[in-house]
Amino acid sequence: SKTDSLPHEHKYVPTIIDGLKRLYKTRILPLEKAYRFDEFASPSLTEADFDSKPMVLLLGQYSTGKTTFIRYLLERDFPGIRIGPEPTTDRFMAIMYGKKEQSIPGNAVAVQADRPFQGLQKFGMQLLNKFECSCTPSPLLEKITFIDTPGVLSGEKQRIGRAYSFPEVVEWFAEKADRILLLFDAHKLDISDEFKRVIESLKGQDDKIRVILNKADQIDAQQLMRVYGALMWSLGKVIQTPEVLRVYISSFWDEPYKHTDSTKLLDMERDDLLADLRSLPRNSTIRKINELVKRARMVKVHALILSYLSEQFGWFWKDSTKKELLLKLPDHFQIIQRKYNLPFGDFPNIVKFRNMIATYEIHKFPKLDLRSIKNLEMMLAQDLPDLTKEIPINELHELKDSET
């Protein structure tokens, strides 16, 4: 079976996850609350965010085989599954483990504290009506959660059909995901402007992206080369990183190959992708540590900016001070950066930040509390490294690599 060789959960995992939760609650969350980090940047993390299984997000134009891919891996149907040549999947679906089969509507899922989807509430009813959780007792789902998505449509169809912002919702899922799979149909390659926009909204998540050139057995070897070349040519233009995306050329369903001149290649590629998915649970803990490090550094900068700005007011409010502050924001960022010796990469986007801060009474933010900042720094310098000592040495290498 495809899931046979999934590793058992390592015994060190619960210890580390508990440690992360504790550090987040005691060292990071208080600063987030004091300076409204959740409103400026991203919602506070919940228990479920730490406990959640690695997530695989599937994206692609309609009929590229996203839903069939999940079915192929699970080796079974799941509640709400729809497969067909016309646009079929009409909603976001979290396919998760459950002792018995059931479908939970998005409105209900989004208020369950033990599921990592509370953040979806910000997209409102329009999205929640088009979101559901499909629970199935599949062994694979004990290790991985899949997010199936509606296929990207072209032109007007996309705009008219959807009452929520598709790219924004995709971005939300992409941030939570451990792996983003972009599916293309070798038999009918098409990269619409809409899909390009979706890919562009994944900027910053490039290391999670893998590409599947699906249905590759539907054409002969020479045609396949052309299609693959055209795909790489276009992707290279859309994705700005010099590193080449890994593309898996295969066919993910249970039918025999139509053309057999690439059988060996297609088999090897499929195995490579399955191996990659199998490595996700292991890497997920490492990713969670990395993300907490990233978040902590952003929170630190955020707190230093807001306390600094607040201090510019002295003890009372002046409209002119605020105007002046907003106008000279770039200068202030520079002063803060030098004063505390901060990497510029940890600073927020200045335009977004200015728009947000304009809506606040800045002087009400607390003045600098050096002790909390020191605590945060201690956590980065001492507590997190201590935690990572629990991870076997060969996995630490990956942590090192992704940090630089």
Add this chain to the structure above:
Amino acid sequence: SKTDSLPHEHKYVPTIIDGLKRLYKTRILPLEKAYRFDEFASPSLTEADFDSKPMVLLLGQYSTGKTTFIRYLLERDFPGIRIGPEPTTDRFMAIMYGKKEQSIPGNAVAVQADRPFQGLQKFGMQLLNKFECSCTPSPLLEKITFIDTPGVLSGEKQRIGRAYSFPEVVEWFAEKADRILLLFDAHKLDISDEFKRVIESLKGQDDKIRVILNKADQIDAQQLMRVYGALMWSLGKVIQTPEVLRVYISSFWDEPYKHTDSTKLLDMERDDLLADLRSLPRNSTIRKINELVKRARMVKVHALILSYLSEQFGWFWKDSTKKELLLKLPDHFQIIQRKYNLPFGDFPNIVKFRNMIATYEIHKFPKLDLRSIKNLEMMLAQDLPDLTKEIPINELHELKDSET
């Protein structure tokens, strides 16, 4: 043999070529001379430019197999041939038909009126010392001339080793060429910044470019896919057109394939490329007509610009008038464009043009001679279409396509 199916020269070809020569000499050349088009844009055409065989230009980093490729097609050595793993070919070589084997040094070739290389003189001794003509009695060379080039080197090596501007010389050959083959080594794929610069200097010639992923049998099928994907990814970034370049994945030498899992593909790709080369002689006449059309339109605009500028002086010279003219050149271009209803694409690059014109006594250029312009327009509207009637109908389609 690889050259067996090369078509015999069509009987209509000499008629058309003679017609083109006559039209050029009577309708275009006089205007070129009067307004120094050769100094501003490109040297006047010689008999040899019209008579020349289709040219195939080979480009690539060193050791990608350029010289071996030519040897493979000719099925024989030629004077001056050098093949080897280190950088070997150290000069530009025109491999042409000759009744007996001989090597002619660049300085001599560049003054022979019956060879299309007189234009190389502008690059001076530095280049001519690194150019030679290799003549060989190969049947294939009766149809096609090959230009072998020194491999592109990386970094300092490239700069130090060459006393002429490599990209400028390549650009010169590329303009004359009917086909530009970019060779890459599948076994050691590398696209240096220097080679990127060479590819960028081919801008505007994109329709002539074909890519060869050579030595493709040296790696297995799955590795080959990766390498090919990486190549397309990078090329897509360097070449700005959305159309995907045709890449031929094969191995061009007489040894048997090392890996045999892609034999069928590599064979088909090789045959496709040979078929493409076989079509060159036929398409060459069509290309010559197209280029004369392009040139005539540029000459017309050039003459209208210079006569207009000259007329701004009245009959005597004033330094201030010249200064004023150069300053407002964009405005004058617009006036000329509207007055004569000219396509803006036929106008010269304004910066280059301004630098050139600054060195002339503008008032000495002849005033507008409407009759010559009318003659040129007649040629474009009547004489050239009459000539193309000599070409069989199926080839005319291509003419139409490349005109739009």
